[in-house]
Amino acid sequence: MTDSTPVTAVGVDFGGTFVKIGVCRGAELLETDEPISTADHQGPDTLIRAMSECIAKLRSRHPEIKAVGVGVPGLVDYDRGYIHVLTNVPGWSHIPLRKILSKQIGLPVTVENDANAMTYGEWRYGAARGMKNVIGITLGTGVGGGMVLDGKMYRGSHFSAGEIGQMSIHYDGVSGHYGNIGALEKYIGNQQIAEHAQRRYAQAGRHKEIENCAPKDIAAAAQAGDDIARQIWDEVADWLGTALASIAWLLNPDAFVIGGGVAQAGALLFDPLERRVKSMLSDVVWGALKIIPARFHNEAGIIGNAALAADVFGEGTPI
Amino acid sequence: MTDSTPVTAVGVDFGGTFVKIGVCRGAELLETDEPISTADHQGPDTLIRAMSECIAKLRSRHPEIKAVGVGVPGLVDYDRGYIHVLTNVPGWSHIPLRKILSKQIGLPVTVENDANAMTYGEWRYGAARGMKNVIGITLGTGVGGGMVLDGKMYRGSHFSAGEIGQMSIHYDGVSGHYGNIGALEKYIGNQQIAEHAQRRYAQAGRHKEIENCAPKDIAAAAQAGDDIARQIWDEVADWLGTALASIAWLLNPDAFVIGGGVAQAGALLFDPLERRVKSMLSDVVWGALKIIPARFHNEAGIIGNAALAADVFGEGTPI
Numbered sequence: 130m131t132d133s134t135p136v137t138a139v140g141v142d143f144g145g146t147f148v149k150i151g152v153c154r155g156a157e158l159l160e161t162d163e164p165i166s167t168a169d170h171q172g173p174d175t176l177i178r179a180m181s182e183c184i185a186k187l188r189s190r191h192p193e194i195k196a197v198g199v200g201v202p203g204l205v206d207y208d209r210g211y212i213h214v215l216t217n218v219p220g221w222s223h224i225p226l227r228k229i230l231s232k233q234i235g236l237p238v239t240v241e242n243d244a245n246a247m248t249y250g251e252w253r254y255g256a257a258r259g260m261k262n263v264i265g266i267t268l269g270t271g272v273g274g275g276m277v278l279d280g281k282m283y284r285g286s287h288f289s290a291g292e293i294g295q296m297s298i299h300y301d302g303v304s305g306h307y308g309n310i311g312a313l314e315k316y317i318g319n320q321q322i323a324e325h326a327q328r329r330y331a332q333a334g335r336h337k338e339i340e341n342c343a344p345k346d347i348a349a350a351a352q353a354g355d356d357i358a359r360q361i362w363d364e365v366a367d368w369l370g371t372a373l374a375s376i377a378w379l380l381n382p383d384a385f386v387i388g389g390g391v392a393q394a395g396a397l398l399f400d401p402l403e404r405r406v407k408s409m410l411s412d413v414v415w416g417a418l419k420i421i422p423a424r425f426h427n428e429a430g431i432i433g434n435a436a437l438a439a440d441v442f443g444e445g446t447p448i
Numbered sequence: 449m450t451d452s453t454p455v456t457a458v459g460v461d462f463g464g465t466f467v468k469i470g471v472c473r474g475a476e477l478l479e480t481d482e483p484i485s486t487a488d489h490q491g492p493d494t495l496i497r498a499m500s501e502c503i504a505k506l507r508s509r510h511p512e513i514k515a516v517g518v519g520v521p522g523l524v525d526y527d528r529g530y531i532h533v534l535t536n537v538p539g540w541s542h543i544p545l546r547k548i549l550s551k552q553i554g555l556p557v558t559v560e561n562d563a564n565a566m567t568y569g570e571w572r573y574g575a576a577r578g579m580k581n582v583i584g585i586t587l588g589t590g591v592g593g594g595m596v597l598d599g600k601m602y603r604g605s606h607f608s609a610g611e612i613g614q615m616s617i618h619y620d621g622v623s624g625h626y627g628n629i630g631a632l633e634k635y636i637g638n639q640q641i642a643e644h645a646q647r648r649y650a651q652a653g654r655h656k657e658i659e660n661c662a663p664k665d666i667a668a669a670a671q672a673g674d675d676i677a678r679q680i681w682d683e684v685a686d687w688l689g690t691a692l693a694s695i696a697w698l699l700n701p702d703a704f705v706i707g708g709g710v711a712q713a714g715a716l717l718f719d720p721l722e723r724r725v726k727s728m729l730s731d732v733v734w735g736a737l738k739i740i741p742a743r744f745h746n747e748a749g750i751i752g753n754a755a756l757a758a759d760v761f762g763e764g765t766p767i
Contacts, residue, residue: 173510204732213732244678258639262604268530278597278598279597279598279600279602281598283597283598283699284700285581285699285700285701286580286581286700286701286736287700287731287732287733287735287736288700289578289700289730289732290698290699290700291698292697292698293697293698295619295697295730296693296694296697296698297690297693297694297728298616298618298619298630299617299618299619299620299690300617300687300690301618302684307728307729307730308727308728309693309697309728309729310690310728311690313453313618317517331756344623367619368619371616371619371629371630372616374615374616374628375615375616375694376698378611378612378614378615378628379593379595379609379610379611379695379698380602380604380609380698381603381604381605381606381607381608381609382605383605399687408627408628409627409628409629410617410626410628411608411626413523413606413608414608414611416606416608417606418607418747421601427450429688440718
């Protein structure tokens with residue numbers, strides 16, 4: 130690994146609405162192109178073509194680009210660069226993306242789950258740089274996760290590891306998408322936080338429209354001194370903290386790195402979260418454990434995927 | 449790895465009451481010696497000396513012995529072969545066991561947590577042989593665990609990984625030993641099963657002494673057609689299954705291998721456990737997942753520790 134001269138690579142952050150593409154050298158985002166709207170394309174064929182054209186354009190300005198890393202919101206076979214299914218993007222199932230894309234652009238390609246790529250970026254260049262065992266978590270509409278264990282990306286037996294949002298925090302709780310009772314995501318997803326907040330306000334005799342109960346609204350209210358809003362963050366922290374404590378008992382990691390929209394609440398979330406997790410662990414497991422905000426935000430996907438592709442196909446740490 | 453000629457090693461199963469020592473060649477237990485009672489020794493000095501004498505005796509009959517693996521019920525620093533503390537064995541804290549023992553016997557020594565060693569043995573020679581990602585679980589007074597991930601023993605950042613019994617299955621449940629709310633162990637440990645059974649019988653107007661509510665009694669009652677006993681096993685399966693489903697979402701393993709006294713309930717536990725775990729997973733995560741009883745029972749500690757030491761110091765898979 131020669132950090133002094135990182136390989137230049139393209140990172141592709143394939144989201145439900147936009148595909149964002151940029152050029153990175155290590156943690157440095159050199160250039161991004163206009164996002165591609167997924168709605169402008171009927172299916173994979175023209176969207177992949179648009180990605181290829183964008184990458185070709187970036188490459189004309191950065192001929193040193195050595196590889197392309199694509200992160201997608203769904204289940205992939207990392208070894209084959211094959212997309213099983215992207216739940217929120219119509220038409221995207223059974224797509225051998227690596228094969229198609231690398232043929233069109235003439236560069237090697239990685240295809241990775243988005244939460245894995247975010248975790249890789251934070252471990253390689255971000256908040257958890259160089260740590261041995263790192264759990265990355267994204268808090269948003271859903272709750273995603275990725276893991277670097279013993280210094281390597283851990284993907285599980287069928288590339289499905291890291292589904293932290295599907296873990297149970299209550300054996301007799303709310304049912305998740307897969308019938309998984311007590312699924313964390315059903316407590317602290319964006320929409321679930323909003324609905325919970327609306328209920329808490331109603332209990333206190335205060336009516337709030339659901340549009341005004343988004344996590345950012347509850348964060349603003351708490352910062353303005355609203356006790357109910359603060360209490361809601363404490364509850365969110367208790368739910369998330371229960372899952373993190375379980376993961377800590379199981380994996381004894383160095384750090385949890387937390388990103389995504391809900392993490393923008395900052396100390397409102399992180400302070401009670403630290404208290405909760407600490408209260409549930411032994412001194413040894415808590416001892417050197419860090420719970421830290423992600424370094425990268427909107428650019429996390431581009432940087433993480435570029436870093437992974439650069440390391441796999443460049444001169445970095447193969448993973 | 450040459451399975452045809454496994455290295456011969458000594459396995460030491462250091463329990464709270466007895467230290468059991470045997471000689472193994474692969475999965476084959478060649479000879480065991482009389483167990484050493486921990487109560488016969490005031491502290492580590494004479495007990496370690498007794499272990500050394502036993503090993504020397506076995507070695508006189510098996511001169512091909514190449515290494516010794518010791519498994520202990522507590523927190524160890526595997527890299528240094530150092531015991532931090534054995535909670536249930538008085539006087540055993542801060543003991544550099546590898547250093548002392550290897551000096552006395554003139555052989556290389558590994559010191560490992562007992563649940564890790566059990567898992568290693570099942571992965572190397574037992575029910576989960578050759579699988580890539582394996583979670584071992586022991587069900588008894590407490591609930592322990594160990595993990596082989598990506599084909600290697602996973603120990604965590606401070607050798608504390610695998611504490612499955614401390615994971616939470618209820619964010620507002622019963623408090624565990626470390627203040628960890630909803631700790632699995634507080635639902636399905638031996639004593640907790642007995643207490644729960646006594647309550648269930650009382651609710652049905654049937655008084656049972658706690659001595660008659662041990663897991664083996666409840667298993668016998670269920671086998672004899674007692675509906676309440678069967679219901680108790682279903683509840684134990686729901687609690688354990690909730691934790692296993694969470695681990696499956698997080699780690700996407702090939703198998704859970706379950707041993708220990710409570711696992712002797714067999715199908716009474718495993719049938720509802722399979723149903724519960726399956727009901728909480730996606731097809732991909734459940735798909736190739738196996739929930740299997742351990743192959744090794746009373747000899748699991750001896751075989752697992754001998755296998756580990758043989759692989760580390762012999763010609764097997766270093767781990």
